[in-house]
Amino acid sequence: MEKILQVKDLQVAFKTFGGEVQAVRGVTFDLLKGETLAIVGESGCGKSVTSQAIMGLIPSPPGKIAGGEIIFKNRDLTSLPEKEWRNVRGADISMIFQDPMTALNPTLTVGEQIIEGIIQHEKIARTQAKAKAIDMLNLVGIPVPESRMKQYPHQFSGGMRQRIMIAMALICQPEILIADEPTTALDVTIQAQILELFRDIQNRTGVSIVLITHDLGVVAQVADRIAVMYAGKIVETGTRREIFYNPQHPYTRGLLQSVPRLDREDAELIPIAGSPPDLFAPPTGCPFTARCESAMEVCSRVYPIETKLSEQHQVHCWLQDQRARKLAVPVITIS
Amino acid sequence: MTSYILKRLGAMLVTLWLIVTLTFFLMHSVPGSPFNEERTTNEAIQKNLEAYFHLDEPLYVQYGIYMKSLVTFDFGPSIKRSSDSVNAMLERGFPISFELGFITLVTAIVSGLFLGIIAALRHNGFVDYLAMTIAVLGISIPNFVLATLLIQQLAVTYEIFPAATWQSPMHMVLPTLALATGPMAIIARLTRASMLEVLTQDYIRTAKAKGLSPVKIVFKHALRNAMLPVVTVLGTLAASILTGTFVIEKIFAIPGMGRYFVESISNRDYPVIMGTTVFYSAILIIMLFLVDIAYGLLDPRIKLHKKEGR
Known part of the structure; x- marks a missing residue:
């Protein structure tokens, strides 16, 4: 291999x-x-x-x-x-960290934290990046991703936050x-x-x-x-x-x-x-x-x-x- | 959110009422009166004057009369400057004091944040030490000392800026510098400390792991979180700038509200004391209210409105 x-x-x-x-x-x-x-x-x-x-x-x-x-x-x-x-x-190369309770920025919406990763690395329109982020949240098993995108990390449980971390890490297909x-x-x-x-x-x-x-x-x-x-x-x-x-x-x-x-x-x-x-x-x-x-x-x-x-x-x-x-x-x- | 604001407005009115009442009775319990002078006034004239200003009535009646005029935003006439009303004094003095205070606050915030951020980013480096030296000096030197120093050096010796009065932007530089240095130093030290703490947080590492640029990490991820403690002190800093203007206005001969306030106390000019006190307190209370609103905007975890379902 x-x-x-x-x-x-x-x-x-x-x-x-x-x-x-x-x-x-x-x-x-x-x-x-x-x-x-x-x-x-x-x-x-x-x-x-x-x-x-x-x-x-x-x-x-x-x-x-x-x-x-x-x-x-x-x-x-x-x-x-x-x-x-x-x-x-x-x-x-992406990374996921140990503690999802502290690894997400408490003052930014979850959606923003995912989107900024794509925008940093790819030439892509914001609306497209958003659609991609929603797809990714779907993939990692976050229900109703459209409305969840607008929420802040403290509105998620520990397991959900780790799913978001995973979505964030995978968003650019590393x-x-x-x-x-x-x-x-x-x-x-x-x-x-x-x-x-x-x-x-x-x-x-x-x-x-x-x-x-x-x-x-x-x-x-x-x-x-x-x-x-x-x-x-x-x-x-x-x-x-x-x-x-x-x-x-x-x-x-x-x-x-x-x-x-x-x-x-x-x-x-x-x-x-x-x-x-x-x-x-x-x-x-x-x-x-x-x-x-x-x-x-x-x-x-x-x-x-x-x-x-x-x-x-x-x-x-x-x-x-x-x-x-x-x-x-x-x-x-x-x- | 609306119910929260309404609740706060109610609380602000109560606070203001307490301040008014306390100031009223405290000032009247201080010995002396507006007509205590070296030369003796004719007794009949004195009586007439006291009757005109209701000073011969029992205190609670005076209080009632004052409160009645206050709710119509009428601060009454000045006793000492007989042709002047307190409202007219505020109208004349406040715009200038506000201008000075506002420019000072903006200068202090911008330069304080800047110094604090670069100090934190260059932690334990030369820039850090330099910024913190400036900050310690700024905190240690009283603004009236700095003011005289600035006048001596920049106005008298080098004649770069005018020494006094309030006319053009050039006139504003020295008083603003003198007044802003202290608050700037406080903001700089706070920003540095909270930036240093925030920069070690896990979510900053996450942001780095995403490949974000240092500029984005600092301004988007770190600063917003680091601002919270800074915003907390802004309310009280605004207060200290307000009271600082008294001295600075005196030194630079700025025709603001400060001199009315200081003069009125030694003159026992009750309506002016009350008018200026109420006005300053109102500004301070509004500042603290704005700080609380800013909290909610900066940190989504701080909820200002009632929780749903309660």
Whole structure:
């Protein structure tokens, strides 16, 4: 399949009073046309920063893209001047944010907020833009869109606002939709509806979706492929099947074990002990070493090279290395 | 909306009545009378004068007479300037005071917003520090000090602007500058603070994600939300500009309402005190009312009319 977006060795750092935080430390992944790629990981692992970097929304200063490439349509977005960035944002790559309660401007009508996106990117008459916006609201399941256009965000519920955010993001028919925790602020029933909407829209428009989340339940429902991030790096990538049924990185396994299961009565919830490393001074080796039950000496010194387990499945873990297989005995045990 | 406005109008009338009543009794409880002078007046003449102005009647009767004339918008005659009525004084003085006040308010709002916005956009940069230095100076320097300084420098030393009176646009520059600097500084600081807050809001990030230009983001998305706190102080700022005109009019020898107001108090010229007080209060109350209306226009979440179905 066609690669629509290639992120190569992306590095993002933020300058703070305490020093430089290396939020993203060399992230590499491809996004295929029409697929949903989920980036999962715990808070602070750099998944949101990665998505903001793709949108060119890293606040600078204090943040900056310290290295790497983001290749979209044969162009490296990281070297794009701000003015050209604006032509990409909202038109080719769109974004949906976590909290629909605050992501819409309270003083502008919903219709205006949708229309201004089209007018910014396309040469189009206002009446036509309006008609397009109404169509889009129809598509995302807003009843009576004609009259809803004239209303303000506070007159909508949380789920409805997220639908409006989706309509706003899709109005210029972007090729990539980045959804940063799109369902986290919603309750579970609404969450299911929004995920259903994502799938529906993808079927109709063929848009590629990058889904940023920490919720493995969401991932299981919609993702085609999954990238697991930890401490600013992608530690394991694979298809949904591979990640859920054949996880190879100890962190991925830990994540899966810490999800409550309703289908197994006696299954105990196993948390991952410890906490993620300090990204002011990230470890040179595998960042998961201190929390890993099977950590070896080499783990704390050298970052694991990539091991290709299948066409789609790659993992960064020394346990997968030919030389480590027989030695795979835990040396550090966390009680 | 109409019912809201009617309700507010009623409340405004009550407020005005309270102000009138309080001022009336307070001013009459202050010792002294319009005829307390160095030279002794003939007793018969004094009696006649007091009878003419109803000053010999009990206070509640005087109050009744005054209120009666007030509802017909007749502010009565001036006691001290016997040929003058308070209405005539207002007609002469108010247009000039209003002109000064209005130009000042517009200048303060425009320049204050401008300074505040560029300071917020260049947060912690040179422009920010410069704008805030100007603002702090503007707040710290009393307008009468600034006025004399401006006259000394721009009128006396360099002779760019005329030093006093109110005739041409050139005459208006110095008094307006002196009067507008304080309110401008307050508006600038408020605008900066609320702009900085608004610019970190999620919906600003959403607007950026749409690919909008920085100009559109600032003016369409940020400014409107940042204006709310600024609008809040506009009512009281208008009041401070009004009272500020007293001093500035005196310094620049502007024939506005201010001098009547100040003179009338030391003269115990009751009708003039009452007339000017009522007039100023009315303006202030109307300003506050306009501010509330502006709220509803700026922020759709603030509903001025009754909720439907109640």
